[in-house]
Amino acid sequence: MAARWHCCRGREGRTRSAAGMAALGGMIACMVLAGAAPPSTAAEVAWLEAVEVAQGAGEKGPWQQNDSRYRYVDDATVSLDPQGDAAVAWVDQAGKDVFFRRIPANGGKPGESMGEPLNISRSASTFSWLPRMERAPDAQNTIYVLWQEIIFSGGSHGGDILIARSDDNGSSFSPPFNVSDSVGGDGKGRINPKVWHNGSQDLVAGPGGLLYLAWTEYDGMLWFSRSQDGGRGFSRPRRIAGGGQEKPVRAPSLALAEDGTLYLAWTTGEDDGADIQVAKSADGGASFGTPVVVAPTDRYADAPKLAVGAGGALHLAYAQSDGGPFGRYSIRYTQSADGARSFKPPKEIAVPAGGRESMHFPALALDGRGRVVVVYEQYPDVRKDPRGLGIVISPDGGRSFSAPAAIPHSADPKGGTNGSHQGRLMEKLAVDRDGRIAIANASLLQGSHSRAWLIRGQLAPASREFQR
Numbered sequence: 370m371a372a373r374w375h376c377c378r379g380r381e382g383r384t385r386s387a388a389g390m391a392a393l394g395g396m397i398a399c400m401v402l403a404g405a406a407p408p409s410t411a412a413e414v415a416w417l418e419a420v421e422v423a424q425g426a427g428e429k430g431p432w433q434q435n436d437s438r439y440r441y442v443d444d445a446t447v448s449l450d451p452q453g454d455a456a457v458a459w460v461d462q463a464g465k466d467v468f469f470r471r472i473p474a475n476g477g478k479p480g481e482s483m484g485e486p487l488n489i490s491r492s493a494s495t496f497s498w499l500p501r502m503e504r505a506p507d508a509q510n511t512i513y514v515l516w517q518e519i520i521f522s523g524g525s526h527g528g529d530i531l532i533a534r535s536d537d538n539g540s541s542f543s544p545p546f547n548v549s550d551s552v553g554g555d556g557k558g559r560i561n562p563k564v565w566h567n568g569s570q571d572l573v574a575g576p577g578g579l580l581y582l583a584w585t586e587y588d589g590m591l592w593f594s595r596s597q598d599g600g601r602g603f604s605r606p607r608r609i610a611g612g613g614q615e616k617p618v619r620a621p622s623l624a625l626a627e628d629g630t631l632y633l634a635w636t637t638g639e640d641d642g643a644d645i646q647v648a649k650s651a652d653g654g655a656s657f658g659t660p661v662v663v664a665p666t667d668r669y670a671d672a673p674k675l676a677v678g679a680g681g682a683l684h685l686a687y688a689q690s691d692g693g694p695f696g697r698y699s700i701r702y703t704q705s706a707d708g709a710r711s712f713k714p715p716k717e718i719a720v721p722a723g724g725r726e727s728m729h730f731p732a733l734a735l736d737g738r739g740r741v742v743v744v745y746e747q748y749p750d751v752r753k754d755p756r757g758l759g760i761v762i763s764p765d766g767g768r769s770f771s772a773p774a775a776i777p778h779s780a781d782p783k784g785g786t787n788g789s790h791q792g793r794l795m796e797k798l799a800v801d802r803d804g805r806i807a808i809a810n811a812s813l814l815q816g817s818h819s820r821a822w823l824i825r826g827q828l829a830p831a832s833r834e835f836q837r
Contacts, residue, residue, distance in 0.1 A: 413829030414762070414806065419778035420472055420823040422457050422809070423486065427817040429462075429790065434527065435495050435519060439463065441819035443788040444568075445809035448502045449801045451509050456539050457809055458489065458500045458514050459821040466490045467497045467516050471539050472823060474805075489533050489542050495519050497531075498791050499556070499568030505599070507576040510538040513600055515572045515582065517556030518547070526554025526587040530570055534600045548594055548603050553586030558619030558794055560638040560694045566619065566792030573623040573631075581623055581654055583609070583633055589617025591635055595654045609633065609648065609657055616640050620794055624675035624683065629653060632683055632709055634663075634673040641693035642667045645685065647675070649709045663687075664703060664715045669694050672794065674733035678741075682706055684767060686718075686733040686743045697721055697751050698729040700743060704767050718761045719745060719773040727751035728759060728773075730793045737802030739766040740828060744798045744808060746787055747775065754786035758797070758810060762828070776808060778824050785812030785819065804828030 423442045430438035439462035448456045453474035460467055468486040476483070490497040496519040505511040512535040521527035530549040533542040549555040558569030570584035578599035585591050590611040594603045611618035616637035624632045631650040637643045646660040663685065664670070671694065673687040683705040690696035700719035703712045719728050727748035734742050741763035746755040757780030763770045780787075788811030789795045799807040804827060811821040 414760075414826045415829070416777045416824065416826040420825070421820065422470065422472070422823055423459055423461065423468065423821040425461060425463060425819040427785075427814050427819050429813065429815060434521065435465070437496075439496070441790075441813045442821050443790055443811045443813065443819065444499050444795060445788065445811045445821040445823075446500050446502050446796050447799045447807045447809035447823060448504055448512065449799045449805055449807050450504070450538060451801070453801065453803075453805050455799075455807045455823055455825065456502065456512060457821070457823055458502050459809070459811060460498055460500065462496070464488075465493050465496045467500050467514065469514065469539055469542070487539065487542065489514055490516060490518065490531065490545055492518060492545065499570075499789055499795060501570065501572055501796050503572050503574045505574045505576070505578070511536050511599065512539055513572060513574060513580060514542070515570060517567055517570060518545075522552050524552030524554055524587075526557060528553070528555040528557055528567070528586070530555050530582065530584045532572070532582070532600055546600070546603075548582055549584060549592065549606055551586070551606070553588060553590070555584050555586045555592070557587040558585050558638070558792070559587055559589055559617040560619070565638075566794045568789060568792040568794035569619050569621065571621050571623045573625045575625050575629070579653065581625070581631060583621040583623055585611065585618045585621060585635075588612070589615065589638070591618040591621060593633070593654060593657075610635065610646075610660070616643070620672050622673050622675045624677045626677040626681050626683075628681065630681070630708065632675050632677070633657065634675050634685065636671050636673060636687075638694070641669055643669050643671070643694075645670045645673045645687050647683075647685070647709045661709055661711070663712050664701075669696065671698070672730045674731055676733050676735050678735050678766065679739055681708065682766070683709055684733060684735065684741060685712065686731040688729045688731060688745070697725070697727040700728050700731050700745050700761070702741075702743065702767060702770070716770070718743060718770045719759060725750045725752060729755070730795070732796060732798035734798050734800035736800050736804045736828060738804065740764055740804065741767050741770075742798065742800050742806060742828075744776070746793060754790075755793075756780045756786055758787070758808065776824060778822070779808065779810055781812035781814065781820065783814060783818065785814035785817070787812055788821075804830075
């Protein structure tokens with residue numbers, strides 16, 4: 370596939386010379402460690418041109434439940450198969466459904482036809498929002514897509530958690546299954562009674578058909594369900610936290626270790642000093658231990674993301690604001706080496722330059738060499754919607770991080786602001802064992818256009834020292 374390679378620039382970084390790029394064999398070093406000489410494992414990413422996935426109109430009318438006049442595409446998410454092919458799911462608000470298409474590693478050239486997308490949700494009378502995608506670790510052609518369906522069934526807010534499964538790498542999907550089936554307004558992560566983010570849900574897959582789901586509802590309860598038959602049936606949802614006099618839970622994140630240990634993180638709303646909490650299950654979700662509060666402060670911590678690395682190390686990225694849930698955020702990282710009993714002091718790995726700039730809603734993934742990739746929403750002005758995405762990378766398992774950098778092609782050149790416009794709790798990042806990176810983004814410019822697109826890159830080979 371013909372491709373252009375782009376340098377990912379830091380705020381004050383400069384591109385390398387042509388001779389330097391040739392010496393890297395086409396790889397472009399785009400970030401260096403702040404305050405130190407770059408080590409031999411400094412983060413290097415070779416970026417491909419973006420691939421258009423879907424386009425739409427640019428109309429988001431007033432909210433009138435499922436009669437709202439929405440005409441835009443949004444909510445892109447991505448996964449990678451072992452061959453490096455990308456699977457992308459997104460929402461077409463005009464049709465109120467979740468759509469899917471597969472983009473080969475050597476495909477997606479400008480102007481190339483990708484065929485008609487596949488409709489997964491098949492529910493044109495109700496909005497489908499903010500999908501998540503997961504592959505079975507022992508059957509990579511098995512794909513699960515989870516989303517929030519705005520079903521009004523008697524409660525004050527509409528929302529149920531639905532899932533569909535593909536056993537043929539996305540050529541077809543099962544009919545949607547309603548896992549939550551409640552009146553609670555599932556998938557809403559409340560900050561206060563008038564402000565919440567949709568997409569407050571997550572899933573993780575294990576071997577042998579194991580599948581774990583977590584979500585929150587408008588009233589603030591955190592629910593959990595599991596499947597032991599590959600998503601064909603699920604346990605009755607069980608409350609893990611929230612409810613009663615407790616603060617409303619939001620933004621759950623799940624991660625599964627190779628030994629079967631399951632981790633669940635979340636934060637809370639209605640609390641200017643909310644902290645990230647992590648609970649662990651050693652019995653496949655049958656029970657969870659007492660949650661551990663991570664790095665308690667008087668500031669607001671939000672949007673945790675978990676991943677488990679080699680040796681069982683638990684990695685955690687999250688956003689923390691300087692002034693409650695509506696302040697300016699930076700991105701923080703920490704990890705636990707003892708099964709979430711304790712966490713290392715967190716590091717600020719991406720900090721806004723000043724003024725009204727902010728960084729929020731991180732995504733977190735690891736490759737097979739222990740490199741940690743964190744992607745986040747960039748807010749040039751915290752009072753407005755984000756534009757473009759930023760990235761930091763640790764070449765050494767989280768001990769050090771590159772300087773923050775903007776991801777090429779991640780901002781809509783025509784001025785659209787980042788999705789997801791019904792709630793920022795998305796999963797836009799996928800990284801495979803070989804260091805391939807896939808990032809899905811969407812944008813909307815009211816009155817003009819909307820689009821969803823795919824950005825792909827390759828991490829440079831790790832040094833011999835780190836591979837040992």
